[in-house]
Amino acid sequence: MLSKKTKYGLKALTFLASQEGRTPVQISEIAKHENISQKFLESILLTLRKTGLLGSKKGKGGGYYLIKEPKDIPMTTVMRVLEGPIAMVPCVSLNFYEKCEDCPDEASCSVHKLMLQVRDSTLEVFRNNTLADLVP
Template identity: 40%
Template sequence: MITQKAKYALRALNLLARAEPGVTVQIPEIAGQQKIPKKFLEQIMLDLKRAGMVESRRGKQGGYLLARPAAEITYGEVLRLIDGPVAPLPCLSLTAYRRCEDCDGETDCEIRRVFSRVADETRAVLLTTSLADSVSCETPELV
């Protein structure tokens, strides 16, 4: 299950993905349209900016816009940034592997075998679905 923070980040990014290229959107507009608490959104946007997903502009016409094309920002990238590893078990994480504390051996673990398939399928969807895919209502077909 993803956190509320991750849902808010994805909502804000999807709104920016629908904006005209080069046009900024201000925090109050994002917060209002997406029903995100303004202070929380400010923190989220700062995280997204540090990660190079959005950029900000100051001044009267200031606000936020995507720093990269929407087709280059995946749901998996956003979830990893906000929530951390997307694997259901620490021993299946590609970015933060950790052996399970109660593990007798990964090769014999029935739970790991099943959740390995879950993790692979989840990653396949999250790492191939971009903001552009989601705002166009199209998702890539899995092979």
């Protein structure tokens, strides 16, 4: 299940991408427009800034803005920052790999085999979509 954090994050990014220029947008404006708890959104935007997806400006006329062009922001990046691993199981994750405790042999694991396919097909979707594709 997609977390609210990811959902809100995606909506906020899309909203920023839909702006005319790249002038800072206040948190309160984003929160209001997307029906998001402002305080919760604050922490999400902070994460996105720390990862280098967003920039921020303090003081009057401040807010958050996109650093790169929407078409240069692939969904793989966004999803990994917000949701974490794209794979449904750590043992098939590219960026967050972990061995299963149970499961003596990965190669002969039925779950592994299936989830590998799911990961690849999901990954393809995210690779084929940039932030620009999400803007209505």
